[in-house]
Amino acid sequence: MKDLKNTELLKHGSFINGQWQTSDDCFPVVNPATNEVISKVAEATASQVEQAITAANTAQPLWQEKTSYERAAKLQRWAALINEHKDDLALIMTREQGKTLADAGGEIAYGKSFIDWFAEEAKRVYGDTISKHADNKMISVIKQPVGVVAAITPWNFPTAMITRKAAAALAAGCTIVIKPASETPYSALALAVLAKQAGIPDGVFNIVVGKDSRSIGEQLTQHPLVKKFTFTGSTKVGKLLNKQCAESIKKVSLELGGNAPFIVYDDADISLAVKALVDAKLRNCGQTCISPNRIYLHRPIADAFKKQLVASLEKVTQGNGEAAESDVACLIHQEAAENVHKLVESAKADGGKILIGGLSQSPDSSFFPLTVIDNVTHSSDITLCEIFGPVFSLITFDEPEQAIEQANDTEFGLASYVFSQNINRLQQTTTALDYGMIGVNDTAISHPIAPFGGIKHSGFGKEGSKYGLDDYLIIKAITYGF
Ligand code: SIN
Numbered sequence: 001m002k003d004l005k006n007t008e009l010l011k012h013g014s015f016i017n018g019q020w021q022t023s024d025d026c027f028p029v030v031n032p033a034t035n036e037v038i039s040k041v042a043e044a045t046a047s048q049v050e051q052a053i054t055a056a057n058t059a060q061p062l063w064q065e066k067t068s069y070e071r072a073a074k075l076q077r078w079a080a081l082i083n084e085h086k087d088d089l090a091l092i093m094t095r096e097q098g099k100t101l102a103d104a105g106g107e108i109a110y111g112k113s114f115i116d117w118f119a120e121e122a123k124r125v126y127g128d129t130i131s132k133h134a135d136n137k138m139i140s141v142i143k144q145p146v147g148v149v150a151a152i153t154p155w156n157f158p159t160a161m162i163t164r165k166a167a168a169a170l171a172a173g174c175t176i177v178i179k180p181a182s183e184t185p186y187s188a189l190a191l192a193v194l195a196k197q198a199g200i201p202d203g204v205f206n207i208v209v210g211k212d213s214r215s216i217g218e219q220l221t222q223h224p225l226v227k228k229f230t231f232t233g234s235t236k237v238g239k240l241l242n243k244q245c246a247e248s249i250k251k252v253s254l255e256l257g258g259n260a261p262f263i264v265y266d267d268a269d270i271s272l273a274v275k276a277l278v279d280a281k282l283r284n285c286g287q288t289c290i291s292p293n294r295i296y297l298h299r300p301i302a303d304a305f306k307k308q309l310v311a312s313l314e315k316v317t318q319g320n321g322e323a324a325e326s327d328v329a330c331l332i333h334q335e336a337a338e339n340v341h342k343l344v345e346s347a348k349a350d351g352g353k354i355l356i357g358g359l360s361q362s363p364d365s366s367f368f369p370l371t372v373i374d375n376v377t378h379s380s381d382i383t384l385c386e387i388f389g390p391v392f393s394l395i396t397f398d399e400p401e402q403a404i405e406q407a408n409d410t411e412f413g414l415a416s417y418v419f420s421q422n423i424n425r426l427q428q429t430t431t432a433l434d435y436g437m438i439g440v441n442d443t444a445i446s447h448p449i450a451p452f453g454g455i456k457h458s459g460f461g462k463e464g465s466k467y468g469l470d471d472y473l474i475i476k477a478i479t480y481g482f
Contacts, residue, residue, distance in 0.1 A: 001038065001095065004088045008193060013042035014209050015192035017055035018202030021048050027211045029185060032098035032366040033320040033330050041185045044208040049177075049219045052206040056148045056175040057225045059203030064145050064173040068122040075119035075167060078198035082112045082191070089159065089190055091322075096184045097158055098330045098366065099284050100321040110446070111160035114464060115167040117448035121469050122171035138480040143473040145173035146251050147227030150220035152213070152241070154233045155332055156287045158184035161232045162191060164452075164463045166205060172472035174228065177206045179216050183332055185209040221245045228472060231255070232289075235412070235457045253461025253471045255289070255453060257386050258414030261407035262292035262443075263429065265400065266300040268419035272441060274308045276419070277392070280443035282316065282328045282370075286390040287336075289458075290415035290437065290445065294376075294383050295394050296403045302396045306374060309392065310355055313370050318390075330366040331389055337363040340389030347373050347382040347393065357391075378406050386412075400425065408434045414454035417443055 001010055014021040026040040044052075063071070082089065090104035097104070128141040149169045153161040162178055169176045180188035188207050195205045210216050217237075221229055221244035228251040231241050235256040245252050264273045280292055297305050321329035331337050341363055348354065357371030372392040376383060382393050397403040407416060416435040420426050430438050436454040439445045446452060451462040461471050 001092065004091065006085060006088055009085060009088050009092065009190040010039070010186060011189040011193060012039065014044045014048055014052070015189060015196075015205075015207040016048060016052045017206065018196060023048065027182060029096050029183070030333070031095050032333050033322070035365070038095055038186070041209050043212065044210045044216065046215065046219060049208050049216055052177045052208050053148065053150070053220075053223050053225050055203035056177050056206055059201060060145070060148055060175045063170070063175055063201060063204050066173075068125065068171075071171060071173065072119040072122045074198055074200050075115050075122070075170060078195050078200060079112045079115040079119065081194040081198055082108065082115070085190075085194065089187065092190055093158055093184070093187045094321040096186050097155060098321055098332060100326050100329045101324075103284055103329075104321070107157055107160050111157075111163040113448045114160065114163040117464070118167035118171035118469070121466065124466070125172070125469065125473065136482050138482075140478045140480070142476050142478065144476060146472055146474050147174060148225050149174045149176040149228045149230065149472065150223070150226045151176060151178045151229075152217060152220065152231045152233065153178060153180050153188070155181035155183040156284055156289075158187035159191065162188055164468075165230050168463070168468045169472045170200070170204065172469055174472050175204045175206075177208060177220065177226070179208050179210070179213070179220060182209070182211040182213065217241055218244060221250070222248060224248050226250060228252070230461070230471070235459075238459060251471070251474075253453075253463070254459035255461070255463060256414075256457060256459040257412055258289040258291070258454065258458055259293045259384070259386055259410045259412040260290055260415040260417065261294045261296060261433075262417040263296045263403050263407060263419065264298060264301065264305060265418070265420040265422070265425060266298040267421045267425070268301065269421060269441070270301055270305050270308060273419040274305065274312055276417075276439075276441070276443040277309070278312050278316075280417075281392060282390060285328050285331055287331065287388050289386070291388070292417055292443065293387055293393065294407070295392060296407065297394060297396050298400075298403070299396050299398050306355060306372070306394065310372055313356060313372065316370060318367065318370065328370065328390060331368055332366065334363060334366050336388065337366050337368040340368045340387060340391060343382040343385060343387055344371060344373060344391060347376050347380045350377050350380040352376045352380065352382070378409070384410070400429070404429060404432045408432070411457040412454070413456035414458035415439065415445060
């Protein structure tokens with residue numbers, strides 16, 4: 001990547017205790033749009049992972065001792081440097097992840113916004129004093145950092161899912177060891193370059209990179225010095241990691257899979273709903289956990305909605321994320337495109353009707369066309385699974401109760417959306433939906449001030465917002481007798 005303005009941002013091995021590490025074993029990082037190898041990164045050895053945890057443990061008391069203002073100042077400097085290098089960071093992300101440059105730029109700003117937010121929240125960790133329960137007694141409640149945090153982060157948001165966790169951890173006074181996805185290590189390592197430049201002390205922020213996620217995951221989840229584990233990724237892997245944490249009783253938070261219903265009632269503003277749906281669905285080519293996955297259309301407006309949706313998608317340009325004209329790009333790899341293809345084929349076999357897109361045969365690249373499939377059934381695989389691709393799967397309903405019942409009939413409970421102009425209907429629907437997040441006439445639900453997280457098999461714990469800090473703090477009750 002010689003065309004970066006600052007080639008120093010590109011590092012090829014783990015960042016441990018402020019030092020760059022190498023190893024004999026390297027793995028390639030591939031540009032999903034072209035299938036070209038960008039470069040190779042050194043696989044972290046078991047002893048390097050151990051070093052990272054030990055360094056984080058050594059640095060932790062010193063970092064905790066700093067005032068919240070000192071920690072905030074370091075975080076603010078880090079955020080300023082991210083802003084300064086935003087074009088390079090976006091280009092690195094587009095090359096290794098595939099998303100459009102506009103999407104990548106948006107993610108850099110989104111990722112930075114968590115650092116800005118938590119730098120301020122660092123100063124707002126409050127305890128309580130409880131009214132006395134006996135003469136000469138007093139109870140005070142204080143909050144303290146939980147200790148060393150380990151995080152495993154996904155490839156769909158290679159920067160923001162790191163900053164959402166790390167900024168909260170560092171603001172709370174914790175240190176952190178992060179294992180980013182092996183598809184997108186360069187974005188993570190570039191963040192480490194800037195963290196060092198920002199003066200975040202050695203050992204406070206560590207990145208271990210590797211393709212052997214199972215072994216590194218086992219080390220991070222089973223290590224007794226790690227006090228808190230946080231993961232964003234699939235429900236299947238999250239369950240396994242949660243089990244691995246059990247032996248050492250860690251504090252855990254999990255942001256897992258979703259299967260978001262998107263309900264449009266007959267009194268909705270259809271243009272608004274179509275625009276919000278397209279914006280949310282095409283963000284990162286449908287590869288977000290909160291992407292609308294099942295679109296429930298009330299019969300009276302279903303035809304008008306479909307017409308507007310198809311017309312709107314016909315204006316979208318798909319291509320290499322680096323090209324200025326691309327509105328939407330490719331998926332993370334060919335295997336991902338194959339998975340989406342299988343879901344579309346199974347929906348067709350169940351009676352689904354393609355309105356646009358689809359593929360007549362298995363994809364031969366990571367590109368999957370924008371696809372609208374109508375007449376989808378509730379029991380079809382495409383309804384039951386997270387699609388993670390640019391496919392709009394449409395189901396028509398007659399009664400609101402039917403839409404709510406089907407929307408809730410899933411093990412997942414991350415995001416959901418409802419569109420209507422009727423306040424009573426909205427109130428009833430939002431009360432009934434079993435989801436951690438609900439967008440009402442809106443799909444832009446991700447923001448550092450809003451608690452992000454699911455229920456049921458979508459995980460537990462909140463990220464961002466005032467609640468996001470609590471996941472990195474412990475509560476201590478001190479009873480005074482005098
Ligand atoms: C995710 O897909 O896991 C995160 C999406 C977001 O933060 O908006």
